[in-house]
Amino acid sequence: MIRIGVIGCGDIAVTAHFPALARCRRAxxxxxxxxxxxxLEELREQxxxxxxxxxxxxxxxxxxxxxxxxxxxxxxxxxxxxxxxxKGKDVLCEKPVAMTIEEARRMQDTAxxxxxxxxxxxxxxxxxxLHRMKEWVRGGRIGSPVLYRVAVYDERWDxxxxxxxxxxxxxxxxxxxxxxxEGSHIFDWLHVVGGAQxxxxxxxxxRSRPEFPASNYxxxxxxxxxGDRAKIEIGWFFTCFPEFDFEAVGPFGIASMNSHKxxxxxxxxxxxxxxxxxxxxxxxxxxxxxxRFIDLVEHGGRCEPCIEDAIYTMRATDxxxxxxxxxxxxxxxx
Numbered sequence: 377m378i379r380i381g382v383i384g385c386g387d388i389a390v391t392a393h394f395p396a397l398a399r400c401r402r403a404x405x406x407x408x409x410x411x412x413x414x415x416l417e418e419l420r421e422q423x424x425x426x427x428x429x430x431x432x433x434x435x436x437x438x439x440x441x442x443x444x445x446x447x448x449x450x451x452x453x454x455x456x457x458x459x460x461x462x463k464g465k466d467v468l469c470e471k472p473v474a475m476t477i478e479e480a481r482r483m484q485d486t487a488x489x490x491x492x493x494x495x496x497x498x499x500x501x502x503x504x505x506l507h508r509m510k511e512w513v514r515g516g517r518i519g520s521p522v523l524y525r526v527a528v529y530d531e532r533w534d535x536x537x538x539x540x541x542x543x544x545x546x547x548x549x550x551x552x553x554x555x556x557x558e559g560s561h562i563f564d565w566l567h568v569v570g571g572a573q574x575x576x577x578x579x580x581x582x583r584s585r586p587e588f589p590a591s592n593y594x595x596x597x598x599x600x601x602x603g604d605r606a607k608i609e610i611g612w613f614f615t616c617f618p619e620f621d622f623e624a625v626g627p628f629g630i631a632s633m634n635s636h637k638x639x640x641x642x643x644x645x646x647x648x649x650x651x652x653x654x655x656x657x658x659x660x661x662x663x664x665x666x667x668r669f670i671d672l673v674e675h676g677g678r679c680e681p682c683i684e685d686a687i688y689t690m691r692a693t694d695x696x697x698x699x700x701x702x703x704x705x706x707x708x709x710x
Contacts, residue, residue, distance in 0.1 A: 377404050378673050381441040381465070383432045383456055384448035385410035385419055386544070388470060392499075393445050394423060396662040402670045406442075409435045432456060436463040443673045446470060447497075451551060454479040461492045468669045470497040471560045472693070473686045475551065480690060484683040493672050495679040496686040498564045502664040505633045508640040508651045509624065510569045517642060518626030521603035522570065525625065526562050528610050529617035530554070545612065546589065553581050554612040555594040555696040562608055563689040564681065569624065572600035574692060576707045579699040584614065596696055 380403050382389055397403050405423050409432040410416050420428040429435055436444070436459055443466040446456050450472040460467050461483075473496055474480045487494040500506060513522060531554075535542035548557055576599045581591025592613045598606040611617075623632040629644030635657045642649040653660070672679060695706040 378402060378670050379404050379406035379440055379442045381407040381409070381435045381438070381444040383409045383435060383444055383446050383460075384452075384470070385412065385415050386447060387541070389445070389447040390415075390419070392658065392662045393447060393666075394419065396659070396666040397445075398423060399659075399663060400666050400670065402674075403666065406440055407435045407438055433459070436460055436465065441465065443467065443669070445497075445669075449548070449551075450557075451475050454483055457483050457494065458486045461486045461490045461494065464490070464492065466493040466495075466669075466673045468495045468497055468665075471686060472557060472690065473683065474690070477687055477690050477694065480683055480687050487683070493676070493679055494683055495669055495672055496681045496683060497665065498560060498681050498685065498689070499661045499665050500561055500635065501564055501568060501681045501685070502668065503635060503657070503661050504653050505635055505638065505640045505651070505657075506565060506568055509622070509631050509633050512631040512640075512642050513569050513624050513626075514571060517629065517644060518624060518631050519628035520626060521605070523625045524566055524570070524604070524606035524608075525621065525623045526565065526606065526608045527618060527621055528558060528562060529612070529614060529620070530558060531612040532617070533613040533615050549592065549612070550589045552693075552697060553590040553594050553700070554592060554610045555579065555596060555608075556693045558610050558612070559594075559596075559608075559693045559696060560686070560689040562610065563692040564685065565622065566598070566606055567685070567688055570600065570604055572602050572604050574695075574708050575599045575601050576705050577692065577695045577699055578705045579696040581700045588613070591700065594696065594700070596699075598692070 397405050405425050407427040408425050409429050416428045444460050445468045447470040454474045457467050457469050531545050579596040582593040583591050593611040596608040631642050633640040638653045640651045699706045
């Protein structure tokens with residue numbers, strides 16, 4: 377039984393990490409840390425956690441904690457992860473892992489120096505629907521070049537019914553637009569499915585309400601070496617959402633997926649092929665991630681996804697930020 381400590385008990389930890397750990401028979405929630413005393417006691421009682429503290433340093437000092445999940449904001453995460461690694465803990469770190477690539481590399485350098493494992497929580501990297509898309513696209517079933525269309529909307533606008541969520545997302549937007557925070561998933565999807573290196577990127581931001589500290593709707597055009605192109609929409613804080621979709625359009629056909637409805641579909645001149653995964657998207661991906669993190673702690677091996685995967689997505693989100701600030705196309709350096 378691997379004894380897990382959880383540092384940071386915000387929405388993602390409460391709604392996803394704690395339930396996934398509770399469902400995993402190979403893991404025990406041994407300790408938790410958050411600054412909110414009310415949430416600390418609530419989670420301690422709900423999951424029968426032996427140790428709870430508002431000081432994460434106390435958690436890291438415990439010998440009965442084998443590994444930690446760090447689910448803190450990205451402007452806090454690097455210092456927590458580095459201290460955890462130096463205390464001999466393997467780490468599953470929520471995305472975005474940091475605000476700068478330099479901080480992310482410092483985290484990886486610490487993992488290399490200490491010999492500990494640092495896995496990144498880009499949860500949907502594990503989705504079998506996504507990997508079926510990868511098989512079709514990389515297998516040449518739709519031909520090339522490929523045009524990717526991605527649209528993701530999240531963080532529903534509901535300030536009166538959910539004021540805590542409203543306050544938290546506003547604070548997050550003070551550190552960048554949705555592409556900076558949500559974009560890591562989307563750029564990871566594109567990297568998994570296509571595998572090509574980005575060449576240039578142009579982004580546009582839009583604020584649907586003047587009080588927002590950053591744009592809440594972004595459009596990005598991303599061009600790849602080899603001629604592929606992606607059109608990406610990411611939106612936060614709308615009362616209603618368009619239907620999610622991810623499509624890869626090629627000269628021989630279309631590969632598409634819908635993570636919420638749990639299918640991937642291939643349409644070519646030879647007919648239609650469909651792959652269906654009956655498991656719920658959210659729970660299934662977090663269960664797979666948790667199981668693979670436990671495997672990593674128990675047996676070692678390559679972290680999947682690793683910090684280099686996170687840095688790949690951070691290069692793209694950094695370019696989004698620069699493109700919107702400077703009003704021009706950003707070209708990626710080798």
